[in-house]
Amino acid sequence: MVYWFVTASVTGIAALAGIVCRRRQVALARERANRIAAENTLRLTHARQRALLDCIDNFAWIKDREHRFLAVNQKFHEVFGVAPEALIGKDDRDISSPELAAHFRAEDLAVLESGQPRQSEEQIPGKDGLVWAEIIKVPVFSDDGEIIGTAGIARDISLRRHYAEQAEFFANKDPLTGLHNRRYLEENFENFAASHPTFVAVTMDLDNFKTINDTEGHTIGDELLRELGLRLSALTGPDDLVVRLGGDEFLIFKSMPTSDVTVIDMLAQEIEQTVVNPYRIAGNIYEISTSMGVASYPEHGKDRLTLIRHVDIAMHVAKNSGRNRYCWFHAALAENAAHRRRIERRLREALETNAFELHYQPVFDTRTSELIGAEALVRLRDAEGAPIPPSAFIPVAEAAGLIEPLGDWVLRTGLAQLAQWRSAGHTELHLAINISGIQFASPGFATKLEHALAEARIPGRVLELELTEGVLMADVESNFAMLSQIRELGVQLVVDDFGTGYSCLAYLKRLPIHRLKIDRSFVDGLPGDAGDIALTHTILQLAHTFQLEVTAEGVETDQQLTLLTELGCEAVQGYLLGRPCDARGFERLLEPALID
Ligand code: C2E
Ligand code: MG
Numbered sequence: 001m002v003y004w005f006v007t008a009s010v011t012g013i014a015a016l017a018g019i020v021c022r023r024r025q026v027a028l029a030r031e032r033a034n035r036i037a038a039e040n041t042l043r044l045t046h047a048r049q050r051a052l053l054d055c056i057d058n059f060a061w062i063k064d065r066e067h068r069f070l071a072v073n074q075k076f077h078e079v080f081g082v083a084p085e086a087l088i089g090k091d092d093r094d095i096s097s098p099e100l101a102a103h104f105r106a107e108d109l110a111v112l113e114s115g116q117p118r119q120s121e122e123q124i125p126g127k128d129g130l131v132w133a134e135i136i137k138v139p140v141f142s143d144d145g146e147i148i149g150t151a152g153i154a155r156d157i158s159l160r161r162h163y164a165e166q167a168e169f170f171a172n173k174d175p176l177t178g179l180h181n182r183r184y185l186e187e188n189f190e191n192f193a194a195s196h197p198t199f200v201a202v203t204m205d206l207d208n209f210k211t212i213n214d215t216e217g218h219t220i221g222d223e224l225l226r227e228l229g230l231r232l233s234a235l236t237g238p239d240d241l242v243v244r245l246g247g248d249e250f251l252i253f254k255s256m257p258t259s260d261v262t263v264i265d266m267l268a269q270e271i272e273q274t275v276v277n278p279y280r281i282a283g284n285i286y287e288i289s290t291s292m293g294v295a296s297y298p299e300h301g302k303d304r305l306t307l308i309r310h311v312d313i314a315m316h317v318a319k320n321s322g323r324n325r326y327c328w329f330h331a332a333l334a335e336n337a338a339h340r341r342r343i344e345r346r347l348r349e350a351l352e353t354n355a356f357e358l359h360y361q362p363v364f365d366t367r368t369s370e371l372i373g374a375e376a377l378v379r380l381r382d383a384e385g386a387p388i389p390p391s392a393f394i395p396v397a398e399a400a401g402l403i404e405p406l407g408d409w410v411l412r413t414g415l416a417q418l419a420q421w422r423s424a425g426h427t428e429l430h431l432a433i434n435i436s437g438i439q440f441a442s443p444g445f446a447t448k449l450e451h452a453l454a455e456a457r458i459p460g461r462v463l464e465l466e467l468t469e470g471v472l473m474a475d476v477e478s479n480f481a482m483l484s485q486i487r488e489l490g491v492q493l494v495v496d497d498f499g500t501g502y503s504c505l506a507y508l509k510r511l512p513i514h515r516l517k518i519d520r521s522f523v524d525g526l527p528g529d530a531g532d533i534a535l536t537h538t539i540l541q542l543a544h545t546f547q548l549e550v551t552a553e554g555v556e557t558d559q560q561l562t563l564l565t566e567l568g569c570e571a572v573q574g575y576l577l578g579r580p581c582d583a584r585g586f587e588r589l590l591e592p593a594l595i596d
């Protein structure tokens with residue numbers, strides 16, 4: 001019984017043990033099956049994840065909470081040259097510098113802690129160099145809402161950044177010289193002024209640069225500007241600013257104390273010297289001068305517009321007072337500039353409303369005492385009717401680009417008037433018209449003159465054009481062609497204000513000139529001033545040597561008239577014989593046309 005029991009028990013235990021053993025086996029098998037299934041699911045999930053990630057044309061990744069890569073896509077491989085599999089389980093330290101890896105880690109942490117996405121633009125080292133990437137990182141949540149890692153996607157924006165940088169560069173730089181441009185100045189003035197408590201502002205405009213461009217071609221002109229840009233940059237340091245404002249205009253801000261005027265004068269001279277040093281371009285030597293304005297910050301303007309306006313005013317004064325010089329800004333100049341602006345407004349108004357008048361000053365022949373002609377002198381009145389002298393409005397008209405329409409009006413009106421007088425029988429009357437340098441330099445001038453003469457049906461021989469020595473000498477070569485063209489029309493050329501300009505006599509021989517006009521300043525001294533007598537005498541002898549006639553202007557006394565007649569001066573004009581008057585007044589002189 002006991003045996004049975006024991007046997008039975010043993011058998012039972014063994015059977016039981018067998019059952020337990022089988023169950024464990026089953027459990028183990030199930031566990032394994034489950035694990036395999038789970039692994040398969042995971043692999044499938046990874047495969048799906050990869051497939052999905054690989055579809056993205058940007059580089060993308062998923063990381064766990066410990067910043068280890070769980071998945072990266074093919075694009076990641078293309079950019080960084082690391083196989084996706086090799087990265088799994090690694091972190092940023094394995095592919096980036098310690099600093100960059102620390103930065104990415106901090107970014108990941110911020111996402112993990114805030115649960116919010118983050119966006120940034122970073123420069124990261126790819127296998128072919130630095131890559132600009134726009135990175136978006138988001139938190140990855142488990143089913144129960146816990147943050148279990150991060151996912152990121154980065155778009156290669158290198159090209160966009162490159163174009164943006166280029167656009168930025170060109171928006172702020174002058175492409176020809178590489179200097180900053182006007183826009184840069186506008187946007188950065190305040191920054192500059194904030195970091196430089198005192199500085200000197202110098203604006204410059206090249207004298208006659210247009211002539212170089214016109215005669216030598218734009219390539220030479222461009223080369224000259226480029227070279228000048230280099231010179232100005234070399235003259236300045238990192239604390240200064242050089243700007244090409246446009247065309248041949250430059251601006252320099254030189255950071256320095258502004259209390260010592262002598263030092264600023266030295267700077268202006270140094271800049272001037274830098275500009276005038278000859279330029280060797282394509283085997284030729286070119287020379288150029290500049291008119292500069294000088295002002296200081298903050299004394300002459302605390303804001304950009306005021307400072308630039310003031311330094312520009314000073315520059316224009318330098319230009320108008322004969323160029324090739326610099327001029328300091330001072331308060332009186334600003335008043336003067338305001339006055340010039342008023343004149344400019346009045347000029348525009350007068351052109352529109354035909355408010356100019358033309359006056360005529362009689363010219364007499366000293367040999368016959370006959371009235372032989374008139375000088376046309378333009379007149380302008382302000383809104384209240386007070387006369388504005390030509391010496392005040394002609395330079396403004398020149399600077400404002402209004403001298404051509406004004407000159408056209410004078411030419412048309414003068415010729416129309418002369419035509420009337422001619423039809424009344426005064427066919428030998430000469431009319432002298434003053435021509436500004438700008439008018440004369442405009443390419444179509446001779447043709448315009450031809451048309452004006454034809455329209456008024458006037459022969460060229462009764463028209464005289466008065467040009468100053470400066471205008472005649474400005475560009476002898478191209479003037480020569482123009483003067484020959486004018487001579488072919490029969491028009492006579494007169495050197496106005498003779499003796500006050502260059503007094504380079506060689507041109508008298510070369511240029512087709514008919515008459516000299518002795519300037520009033522010499523006539524003034526007659527007959528008391530021995531020097532003026534000698535000068536007048538010399539001018540007359542010289543003129544006669546070249547077979548030129550002479551008119552003396554500004555004759556105010558009998559003694560002046562007598563002496564000039566004795567010295568052989570052919571013609572005279574002045575207050576003694578007749579002030580400039582309107583056409584009706586001049587007509588009263590036409591009959592009888594005699595002195596005395
Ligand atoms: P300008 O051509 O030398 O003209 C002679 C100036 O001397 C005129 O001054 C005339 O009024 C003045 N004048 C004539 N006789 C006497 C005199 O006996 N005593 C004194 N003190 N002055 C006398 P205005 O009309 O003021 O003209 C000044 C300058 O303005 C002219 O000098 C000329 O350069 C310019 N101008 C006048 N009209 C025109 C014009 O239509 N076009 C251009 N481009 N310039 C003009
Ligand atoms: Mg004149």
Ligand code: MG
Nearest residue numbers: 496497517553
């Ligand atoms: Mg004159």
